[in-house]
Amino acid sequence: MLRGTVAFLVLVACAVIGAELRSALARRGVRAPGMEGLSFLAVGFLLGGRALGFFPDDLVAALRVVVLFGLAWIGLVFGLQAEFRIIRRLAPWHRWVGLLTPVAVAAPVILAGVVLGIAPALALGLGAVAMASSPSALEGLARGRRAIDRSTIRMLKLVMAFAGIPAVLVFAVATALASPLATARGGELAAFELLLFTAAIGTLVGYAVVVLIRGVTDHMQLLTLAIGSMCLASGATAVLGLNPMPAAAIAGAVLVNRCVFPHRMLRVAHSLERPILVALLVLVGASWSSAAFSVRVFCLMTLVRAVAAVAAGAGLARVARAHGEVLRTRWVGCGLLPQGELSLGLTVAIVSFFPATEGVLEAVVAAVLVSNFASGWWMRRRLFAPPEGASP
Amino acid sequence: MVDAAPALRAARRGVTVRWFLFLVLAAFSWAARMLGDATVSDPVGSALLSLGILIIGGVLAGELAVRFRAPRITGYLVLGMVAGPHALGLETARDAQLLRIFEELALGLIALTAGGEFRLKTVRRRLRPLLALTAAHTVGILVLVAGGLWLVLKVVPFLGSVTPAETFAAVALLGVIAVAVSPSTTIAVIAELRARGEMVETVLSVTIIKDLVILLLFTLVNTMALSLLFGGAPDLGDLVHVGLEILGSLLAGAVLGTMLGLYIAKVGRLVPLTVLALALASAELAHQSWMEHLLVCMAAGFTARNLYPRAAGHFLDALEQSSTPVYVVFFALIGAGLNIRIFAALWLPALIYVLVRGVGVWLMTGFPASAAGSGRHMVRFGWMGFVAQAGLSLGLAARIQREIPGIGSTVATLVVAAVVVNQLVGPILWERAILAAGEQGQVRK
Numbered sequence: 001m002l003r004g005t006v007a008f009l010v011l012v013a014c015a016v017i018g019a020e021l022r023s024a025l026a027r028r029g030v031r032a033p034g035m036e037g038l039s040f041l042a043v044g045f046l047l048g049g050r051a052l053g054f055f056p057d058d059l060v061a062a063l064r065v066v067v068l069f070g071l072a073w074i075g076l077v078f079g080l081q082a083e084f085r086i087i088r089r090l091a092p093w094h095r096w097v098g099l100l101t102p103v104a105v106a107a108p109v110i111l112a113g114v115v116l117g118i119a120p121a122l123a124l125g126l127g128a129v130a131m132a133s134s135p136s137a138l139e140g141l142a143r144g145r146r147a148i149d150r151s152t153i154r155m156l157k158l159v160m161a162f163a164g165i166p167a168v169l170v171f172a173v174a175t176a177l178a179s180p181l182a183t184a185r186g187g188e189l190a191a192f193e194l195l196l197f198t199a200a201i202g203t204l205v206g207y208a209v210v211v212l213i214r215g216v217t218d219h220m221q222l223l224t225l226a227i228g229s230m231c232l233a234s235g236a237t238a239v240l241g242l243n244p245m246p247a248a249a250i251a252g253a254v255l256v257n258r259c260v261f262p263h264r265m266l267r268v269a270h271s272l273e274r275p276i277l278v279a280l281l282v283l284v285g286a287s288w289s290s291a292a293f294s295v296r297v298f299c300l301m302t303l304v305r306a307v308a309a310v311a312a313g314a315g316l317a318r319v320a321r322a323h324g325e326v327l328r329t330r331w332v333g334c335g336l337l338p339q340g341e342l343s344l345g346l347t348v349a350i351v352s353f354f355p356a357t358e359g360v361l362e363a364v365v366a367a368v369l370v371s372n373f374a375s376g377w378w379m380r381r382r383l384f385a386p387p388e389g390a391s392p
Numbered sequence: 393m394v395d396a397a398p399a400l401r402a403a404r405r406g407v408t409v410r411w412f413l414f415l416v417l418a419a420f421s422w423a424a425r426m427l428g429d430a431t432v433s434d435p436v437g438s439a440l441l442s443l444g445i446l447i448i449g450g451v452l453a454g455e456l457a458v459r460f461r462a463p464r465i466t467g468y469l470v471l472g473m474v475a476g477p478h479a480l481g482l483e484t485a486r487d488a489q490l491l492r493i494f495e496e497l498a499l500g501l502i503a504l505t506a507g508g509e510f511r512l513k514t515v516r517r518r519l520r521p522l523l524a525l526t527a528a529h530t531v532g533i534l535v536l537v538a539g540g541l542w543l544v545l546k547v548v549p550f551l552g553s554v555t556p557a558e559t560f561a562a563v564a565l566l567g568v569i570a571v572a573v574s575p576s577t578t579i580a581v582i583a584e585l586r587a588r589g590e591m592v593e594t595v596l597s598v599t600i601i602k603d604l605v606i607l608l609l610f611t612l613v614n615t616m617a618l619s620l621l622f623g624g625a626p627d628l629g630d631l632v633h634v635g636l637e638i639l640g641s642l643l644a645g646a647v648l649g650t651m652l653g654l655y656i657a658k659v660g661r662l663v664p665l666t667v668l669a670l671a672l673a674s675a676e677l678a679h680q681s682w683m684e685h686l687l688v689c690m691a692a693g694f695t696a697r698n699l700y701p702r703a704a705g706h707f708l709d710a711l712e713q714s715s716t717p718v719y720v721v722f723f724a725l726i727g728a729g730l731n732i733r734i735f736a737a738l739w740l741p742a743l744i745y746v747l748v749r750g751v752g753v754w755l756m757t758g759f760p761a762s763a764a765g766s767g768r769h770m771v772r773f774g775w776m777g778f779v780a781q782a783g784l785s786l787g788l789a790a791r792i793q794r795e796i797p798g799i800g801s802t803v804a805t806l807v808v809a810a811v812v813v814n815q816l817v818g819p820i821l822w823e824r825a826i827l828a829a830g831e832q833g834q835v836r837k
Contacts, residue, residue: 220715
């Protein structure tokens with residue numbers, strides 16, 4: 001427990017130092033392209049078991065309760081954004097493009113993963129990670145650029161907003177396949193049962209919260225009920241060896257579509273999102289192990305994903321043109337390259353629940369870093385370059 | 393009246409539906425745990441499941457308590473007792489062990505709030521009543537309760553066959569534990585009712601001061617009891633040791649509080665996380681050394697509030713106002729730790745002890761408060777704020793059980809049974825007192 005406390009103190013120190021560092025760099029005009037939590041990740045690594053040693057591996061394992069609850073909370077935030085009232089207002093082709101573009105990014109990653117000998121459940125998990133892109137990177141680079149194609153940005157944001165839905169679904173399948181309960185009870189059928197169980201937990205918790213918060217207006221009361229329900233969802237899934245994120249996302253989706261004032265709940269969810277992400281990122285940084293590094297996963301998450309994203313972006317531009325919306329460049333897929341906190345959060349979930357994941361976390365973290373730095377350069381050249389002949 | 397009936401029925405139906413849903417969730421969680429235990433067996437998942445049940449059930453029970461005109465924390469406590477390992481077992485003993493960190497964390501936050509409420513200007517303004525009440529409580533309640541129990545034991549020998557020396561030691565120890573109160577309960581009811589005023593300030597201040605004094609008093613009485621039972625001269629070195637422990641805890645708290653105040657005033661980033669870290673650090677200091685977690689956090693809250701009244705004050709006020717999740721978790725876990733079975737086995741002696749203590753508290757609050765010039769509300773209702781007992785009393789009981797073989801076990805069991813009653817009745821009485829004094833719903837000046 002002493003080390004638990006020290007870890008927590010270190011966590012706060014990381015958060016504070018990271019935030020200060022970021023502000024100081026921003027004041028001097030230095031911006032990390034997109035990834036807001038980069039500083040937390042870096043400080044987490046510095047203080048982790050491989051660097052200064054304040055945060056050894058067994059301690060990271062001991063903070064599992066933070067991981068479980070944090071993953072459930074991120075899932076809730078995800079689910080709360082799936083408001084069908086808003087989705088229904090979109091043109092049908094927008095919906096299809098939003099859902100299928102992330103799938104098109106993930107499919108080659110999953111296939112290549114299986115071909116390279118990665119377990120199917122893990123390949124599916126990595127596919128889910130590949131679907132997530134970082135909107136903050138796009139916004140950071142687009143900010144203040146006048147020569148920007150607004151249609152491209154809008155389309156990319158649409159894809160990023162939709163990516164959560166297929167990502168969570170694929171992730172749910174992957175975790176069900178990887179659950180020790182599924183293995184113990186005989187494979188795919190048991191995995192299907194667990195998937196149903198995940199959906200049942202999510203739906204039940206979602207509906208329960210809808211009823212429980214009826215008539216409740218106090219923010220703290222809502223927060224308390226949200227914390228309780230996420231503890232319940234994460235606990236009920238974890239005891240079955242399942243990842244809490246899909247169940248929590250389903251609960252969030254039920255909640256946002258069935259309750260009278262969904263935005264109150266969204267406000268509640270956002271109020272805890274940042275501290276939870278900070279905690280998860282520092283844990284990711286601290287869990288970094290230079291000794292284990294999966295080159296296969298790194299290649300999947302950089303090369304294969306980049307090619308898939310660019311191809312999916314070209315397809316997206318073509319579909320948009322077919323519907324009368326002309327995007328200025330066919331390199332739209334560059335905008336999907338940078339990955340951020342969400343990918344790291346999903347990777348933490350993979351490492352926590354999947355067997356034989358040595359080196360996966362390290363490879364994904366490296367891929368996320370590469371995606372941020374390389375895609376910044378690429379996006380400036382391809383996505384935000386002024387059209388030929390335009391005055392600077 | 394006619395118009396109100398459908399609304400009332402709808403409200404009742406709403407409560408029934410919510411409880412039904414909670415029971416469904418509890419049954420579902422139980423099924424998941426049963427299914428997973430054989431193969432997966434994830435203790436952290438199981439603990440989170442219990443925490444979820446306690447939080448959701450606690451919120452519902454709190455609402456139900458309000459309907460019965462009781463404070464919310466009574467609902468949290470009852471839910472914890474019912475769901476805990478001593479009753480339904482929705483929270484297992486293993487879960488309770490894993491969730492202890494949350495209890496410590498919540499206690500730290502509550503103590504920080506309590507310390508932040510303890511203002512120097514209040515102490516200066518009400519010095520006479522504070523001194524009079526603290527002195528009367530520490531000496532008067534001890535003597536009255538010990539004497540009263542001695543007399544009752546002549547008529548009803550509820551301790552069984554014991555020697556006169558054992559009887560003397562037992563009543564003295566029960567007397568000293570009768571002095572203890574629960575600062576967390578006091579502050580929780582104050583926070584729920586947004587209460588401010590002379591009575592509230594006096595009761596809270598005396599509760600905090602008594603928390604310091606009780607440790608010294610207990611050590612003194614315990615040493616004398618040991619000497620009486622096992623011979624030898626009382627080892628007053630223990631008293632010096634405890635004095636140093638208190639001083640060390642206060643100093644550590646003052647240092648942490650200064651750092652906290654400075655941090656909030658100068659940096660002001662991620663303050664909630666920083667405060668959580670402080671509470672955890674204090675809990676850890678207490679575990680690894682001789683320091684008292686509650687005292688460290690109280691001293692930290694007091695120092696931060698009085699050194700940086702604007703910056704830290706605003707934050708501590710916000711902490712008090714946003715404390716619902718902390719109270720739900722803390723009191724539901726406290727409730728889960730209360731052993732209802734012990735009360736069922738020892739209800740008569742426990743009730744006798746509770747009654748004798750109640751009379752002692754009533755006498756030793758009204759008269760000294762009146763003599764020291766307190767307002768009429770403090771004189772009439774102030775005693776109700778000193779009834780609740782929780783963690784400190786249970787901790788002292790555990791120490792008695794550990795240090796005094798034989799009679800120690802009987803005394804500890806009796807204290808646990810009495811704490812069940814006091815902790816259930818105390819918050820209700822304290823809420824009644826605040827409402828009777830009209831000090832609820834006040835805006836902080």
